Amino acid sequence: MRHNKNRVVLFLIVPFWRLMRIAVTFLGFLGMIAHFSQKVNVGIALVCMVNHSAIEQNKLNSTTTQITRTDDSCPQTNNTNHIEGPFIWTKNMQGIILGAYFWGYIITQIPAGYLAGRFGARFIFGGAMIVSSLVTVFMPIIAGVHWLLFCMLRLLVGLAHGTIWPCMTVIMAHWAPVHERGKLMGFMNAGAQAGNVFALSIGGLMCSWDFAGGWPLIYYSAAIFGFVWGIIWILFYTNSPRNHPSISTQEKEYILQNTQQHLSNSNNNDFHAPWRAILTSPACWALFIVHTCNNWGTYTFLTSIPKYMDEVLKFNIKSNGLLSALPYIVLWLNINISGIIADLIIRKNLLTTTNTRKLFNILGNLLPAIFVLALAFVTCRLKYVAVVLLTIGVAFHGCCFGGGFLLVANDIAPAYTGIVFGISNTLATIPGIVSPYVVGALTEKVSLIPLKY
Numbered sequence: 001m002r003h004n005k006n007r008v009v010l011f012l013i014v015p016f017w018r019l020m021r022i023a024v025t026f027l028g029f030l031g032m033i034a035h036f037s038q039k040v041n042v043g044i045a046l047v048c049m050v051n052h053s054a055i056e057q058n059k060l061n062s063t064t065t066q067i068t069r070t071d072d073s074c075p076q077t078n079n080t081n082h083i084e085g086p087f088i089w090t091k092n093m094q095g096i097i098l099g100a101y102f103w104g105y106i107i108t109q110i111p112a113g114y115l116a117g118r119f120g121a122r123f124i125f126g127g128a129m130i131v132s133s134l135v136t137v138f139m140p141i142i143a144g145v146h147w148l149l150f151c152m153l154r155l156l157v158g159l160a161h162g163t164i165w166p167c168m169t170v171i172m173a174h175w176a177p178v179h180e181r182g183k184l185m186g187f188m189n190a191g192a193q194a195g196n197v198f199a200l201s202i203g204g205l206m207c208s209w210d211f212a213g214g215w216p217l218i219y220y221s222a223a224i225f226g227f228v229w230g231i232i233w234i235l236f237y238t239n240s241p242r243n244h245p246s247i248s249t250q251e252k253e254y255i256l257q258n259t260q261q262h263l264s265n266s267n268n269n270d271f272h273a274p275w276r277a278i279l280t281s282p283a284c285w286a287l288f289i290v291h292t293c294n295n296w297g298t299y300t301f302l303t304s305i306p307k308y309m310d311e312v313l314k315f316n317i318k319s320n321g322l323l324s325a326l327p328y329i330v331l332w333l334n335i336n337i338s339g340i341i342a343d344l345i346i347r348k349n350l351l352t353t354t355n356t357r358k359l360f361n362i363l364g365n366l367l368p369a370i371f372v373l374a375l376a377f378v379t380c381r382l383k384y385v386a387v388v389l390l391t392i393g394v395a396f397h398g399c400c401f402g403g404g405f406l407l408v409a410n411d412i413a414p415a416y417t418g419i420v421f422g423i424s425n426t427l428a429t430i431p432g433i434v435s436p437y438v439v440g441a442l443t444e445k446v447s448l449i450p451l452k453y
Contacts, residue, residue, distance in 0.1 A: 020247040021175045021255060024237060025184045028171060029191035031233060034129055034226040035164050036195025038136050038157060039101065044200050044324065045218045046094055047310050048207035049085040049143065085215065089147055095436040100151040102299070102432035104158025109429065112163035113170075113422025114273060117415075120174075120239025121167035128167075129230035132160035137223035140216035162429075166422040169409050173417045174240050177258035179347050181410060186339025186402035193332035193398075200305075201325035259414070273419045284420055287408045290361055291424045294400055296431035297368060301327070301394060304439050308390075313383040323387055327394035334395045338364075338402025345403075353411055357404055364400030368393040 089097070116124050135156045143150045168188065176184040199222065206217040238244045241255045278284050305324045338360060345356050371393030378386040400406065409421040 018248070019251055020241065020244055021177075021180075021184065021251070024171065024175050025188050027233060027236060028168065028188040029194070031125065031129065031164075031229055032168075032188060032191025033195040033198060034133075034222070034229045035161060036192045037199045037222040038132055038226055039161060040196055040199045041136075041203060041218045041222050042098060042101070042154065043305070044203035044207070045215050046089075046097070047204075048215045049087050050089050050094065087143065087147070093147055095439060097147065097151055097154060098436035099433050100154040101158040101161075102429050104155040104160075105162040105432065106158075106426055106429040108159050108162030109166060109422040109426040110419070111422075113166035113418035113420070116163070116167045116170040117273070117418040121170045122234060122237050122239050124163050125167040125171075126230045126234035126237070128160040128163045129226045129233070132157045133223040133226035133230065135160070136219050136226070139219045140213075162425075165425050166418040169417040169421040173410055173414050174259060175255065176410075177255055179258070179343060181407060182339040182343035182346070182403050183336070184339075185407055185410075186335045186342075189401050189406060190332045190335045193328040193335065196328035197325040197332065200328070201322050204322060204324070273416055278413070278416065278420055278423065281412070283408070283412045284423075287405055287412075287420070288424050288427050290365075290405045291428040292430065294361075294365060294397075294405065295428040296435060297365075297372070297397065299432040300435045300439065301397075304436070305390070313380050313386055326387065327391040330391050330395035331398045334398030335402040338399045338404075340402075342403025342407075357408055357411070360399045360403035361405055364397055364404050367396035367399075371396070 112124060135153050139150065139153050142153055168185075172181060172185050172188070199218070202221070203218045206221070207214050209217065211217070212220070241247055241252045244252075305327070309324050342356050342360055345351050346353050351359065371389050375386055375389045375393065378389065380386075409417040409424065413420045
């Protein structure tokens with residue numbers, strides 16, 4: 001009750017558009033766009049970087065028996081727009097390229113959680129995007145040298161990006177009042193899906209451009225945006241509302257009263273992580289397991305949807321980019337809606353925080369599984385039915401992000417949220433490493449059919 005009164009008074013004194021926590025959240029939203037634009041750009045770029053005809057010819061010349069599904073074969077939509085790139089990279093090579101990012105990504109999660117908890121997210125988040133942008137800008141050049149060097153650059157991008165999610169939870173721990181955490185975290189996280197939309201839709205169009213070779217623009221645009229954002233973040237963001245030069249006194253007091261910062265000594269030099277308590281906590285292990293299982297679907301979608309649209313549904317590159325982005329547009333909407341609903345359920349005491357998280361985790365995992373299972377039985381002759389099933393399945397995935405496991409670290413350990421989430425995301429990155437290899441291995445010598453996804 002006191003929280004609601006304070007909130008009303010704050011909005012009467014400080015206009016909504018001048019609230020610094022809204023500005024921080026929006027800037028974080030843009031940062032997630034920059035992050036995911038670089039994270040997923042290879043998925044769509046590979047479609048127009050690789051010479052598919054040459055790869056298929058090599059497979060036909062192979063002594064290995066080619067297994068096909070002739071009843072599922074469909075002509076390429078507007079085949080004249082199917083772009084053949086300069087690189088003869090097999091599906092196994094492509095799987096290694098897609099997985100290389102996650103080899104770097106898995107290494108920096110836990111160190112970043114500790115460092116963000118102790119020193120804050122300002123220079124870690126901003127610096128990570130600046131470094132990854134500088135690496136990304138050289139990727140088109142290095143791709144022409146050797147595919148393994150290209151993998152190394154993707155690994156470096158992953159190393160930089162591995163620091164970002166632990167920073168996200170630390171930012172929310174300091175800037176998001178408890179009863180606003182779902183919608184603020186949901187909105188910031190929705191930037192990840194907006195980044196997917198940007199990378200996939202614009203990337204598909206860039207592939208067909210003649211300027212600068214087309215596909216290199218996918219990397220250059222993501223690098224420029226990420227670099228500029230990193231500079232702005234470092235200049236604007238402060239690690240605590242206490243230190244922000246533009247925040248009102250009323251908002252500062254409101255945030256500090258409702259963020260449980262009295263539990264945190266992260267600004268002190270004597271910051272110590274309770275490693276044993278974390279690693280023996282049933283609640284933490286529930287988070288680790290749910291997060292890891294959830295990410296198998298997340299990363300399979302993230303790395304394989306463009307290939308699925310191209311090789312199974314036979315869409316041309318322009319349609320591929322736009323339709324690959326469609327599930328993430330709906331996912332973006334559902335993340336925000338889920339965050340608002342989850343906060344409302346908790347604020348109205350309809351369910352406890354724990355039961356609310358459980359409900360949204362069930363919705364965000366069970367419903368997508370049903371739609372993806374149905375997708376396995378749809379051929380390219382019903383390609384738009386497949387797109388609808390895929391879009392609905394991915395959309396329901398957003399329940400986990402807006403009101404589910406993504407907020408659990410803040411709920412159970414607000415003082416050590418970066419470390420808890422760093423451990424969780426380390427384990428949850430394993431599917432990102434394994435999934436592209438599995439898809440590549442399953443489809444190397446056989447036609448790509450929905451069942452394999």
